[in-house]
Amino acid sequence: MSKWGRDYWNKRYIEKMFSNVKYIGDSYVNTTEGEYHYSNHHPAIISPKIFDHRSIHKKYLEAISSKIQMVLLRESILNTAENVLFTKLLTLNS
Structure with missing residues (x-):
């Protein structure tokens, strides 16, 4: 309780x-x-053993989360760059 x-x-x-x-x-x-x-x-x-295990697990999850955020940011930047290039190509072909 x-x-x-x-x-x-x-x-x-x-x-x-x-x-x-x-x-x-x-x-x-x-x-x-x-x-x-x-x-x-x-x-x-x-118990200290469980506490240490959880601390290591938490650091591992934070590292994975950080890597995922970096990948998503990279994809967002690439998508923005692609959209800018596509828009420029459209204006050049007009």
Whole structure:
């Protein structure tokens, strides 16, 4: 059950859990001297193995998404260039 009393968990909240080390029992503390990392600071909700696997999977999906966006942008640019050339050819043949 979620902290709001629901029988289901919000997707965004689950993604937040898999991007924050506090859910695997670690803690970061910022001080004027720097940042300190404490492993096993408190009981984990998510196992570190699952957390690491999800982090790698998320980076993989982001890389694929980025490549898809680049391909779509390239296709858009090529289509625009083709339309400009086609329009110029039409005006030359008129």
